[in-house]
Amino acid sequence: DGGITQSPKYLFRKEGQNVTLSCEQNLNHDAMYWYRQDPGQGLRLIYYSQIVNDFQKGDIAEGYSVSREKKESFPLTVTSAQKNPTAFYLCATVSPSGNYGYTFGSGTRLTVV
Amino acid sequence: GENVEQHPSTLSVQEGDSAVIKCTYSDSASNYFPWYKQELGKRPQLIIDIRSNVGEKKDQRIAVTLNKTAKHFSLHITETQPEDSAVYFCRNTGNQFYFGTGTSLTVIP
Numbered sequence: 001d002g003g004i005t006q007s008p009k010y011l012f013r014k015e016g017q018n019v020t021l022s023c024e025q026n027l028n029h030d031a032m033y034w035y036r037q038d039p040g041q042g043l044r045l046i047y048y049s050q051i052v053n054d055f056q057k058g059d060i061a062e063g064y065s066v067s068r069e070k071k072e073s074f075p076l077t078v079t080s081a082q083k084n085p086t087a088f089y090l091c092a093t094v095s096p097s098g099n100y101g102y103t104f105g106s107g108t109r110l111t112v113v
Numbered sequence: 114g115e116n117v118e119q120h121p122s123t124l125s126v127q128e129g130d131s132a133v134i135k136c137t138y139s140d141s142a143s144n145y146f147p148w149y150k151q152e153l154g155k156r157p158q159l160i161i162d163i164r165s166n167v168g169e170k171k172d173q174r175i176a177v178t179l180n181k182t183a184k185h186f187s188l189h190i191t192e193t194q195p196e197d198s199a200v201y202f203c204r205n206t207g208n209q210f211y212f213g214t215g216t217s218l219t220v221i222p
Contacts, residue, residue, distance in 0.1 A: 033210070042119075042202065042214040043157070090156060094210075101147065102204075104156035 003027040006091050006105035012113045013078065013085060021076045021108045023091035029103075031094040032074040036060060036087045037107075043090065049074055078110065086112050117205045119213030126193050127221050134216045136203035137185040145206040146186045148177060151215075152199045160201075161188070193220045 007022045023032065031050045035043040045058030049068040063082025068074055078085045091105040118137045126132050136146075144165040149157035163170045163177045163186065170177050174193075179186040190197055198220045203213040 035212075040217070043212040045210075088154075101159060101162070102149075102157075102210075104158075106156050109154075 004091060004093060004103055004105040006089075006108050008108060009106065011108055011110045013110060014113060016080045018077055018079050019110070021078070021089055021091075021110070023074045023076065023105055024072055025074075025093050025103075026072065027093055027095075027103060028071070029093035029095060030071070032068070033092045033094070033102075034058075034064075034066065034074070034076045035090045035092065037090060038087050046076065046089075084112075085110055117203060117211045117213045119203055119216060121216060122214065123217045123219075125219045125221060128193060128195060130193055132188075132190045132193055132197070132218055132220075134188045134201055134203070134218070135185055136187070136205075136213050137183075138205040139184065140205055141184075143184075143205040146177065146179060147204050148175075148188045149202045149204065149212075150199045151202065157202055190218075193218075195220050195222050 004025045013019045033048040034046040036046055037043050044060050046060055046064050047055055047058055047066040049055035052068055052071050055066050055068050063079055065077045089108045092102045095101045120135055124132055147162035148160050150160045151157040161172050161175050161177050163179050168179055174191050176189040200215045200217050202215050205211055
């Protein structure tokens with residue numbers, strides 16, 4: 001997975017349930033991002049973290065929460081407050097070498113049942 | 114935020130023809146312009162990028178051109194093949210990273 005591992009690949013959530021998506025990287029990158037992708041649509045930024053113990057809201061943060069306790073890990077929790085969570089979720093890191101190149105994880109497909 | 118506008122949203126071409134996708138940005142601080150290809154159900158993959166001190170970059174059948182004055186950059190795919198069918202995203206850099214809304218390219222055999 002190019003140094004970024006997302007799990008699980010598929011996730012099913014019941015109404016009113018919180019679920020957590022995992023994103024782990026061994027690239028030693030400081031910056032990590034979470035995006036949501038809906039069918040036929042682009043990538044919308046949920047949260048990002050540029051350094052350990054710090055994170056910022058993106059454009060659609062409502063109903064989501066994150067933590068960044070370790071450099072390698074940036075888990076995303078989809079809370080019951082997110083009313084339409086069915087989507088494809090992508091985690092990414094950004095190279096610190098100056099070219100701002102993204103490396104994406106393979107994604108998690110979340111479905112509400 | 115600083116948006117990136119991408120056009121067209123869908124594009125169909127005959128195999129062997131060329132395809133052009135354009136992105137317009139507003140952040141003057143942008144200095145790096147990558148293009149990503151996303152096949153169905155998979156993650157986006159970087160296919161080509163260009164820096165602000167270069168006007169054009171080519172890699173086999175794909176090329177990217179940059180017009181800093183007009184604030185737009187374009188992806189060009191020549192001699193298209195069915196395996197080029199995918200969704201393509203542009204992205205800007207600057208104070209924030211924003212992706213374009215994507216272009217669904219279909220190459221008709």
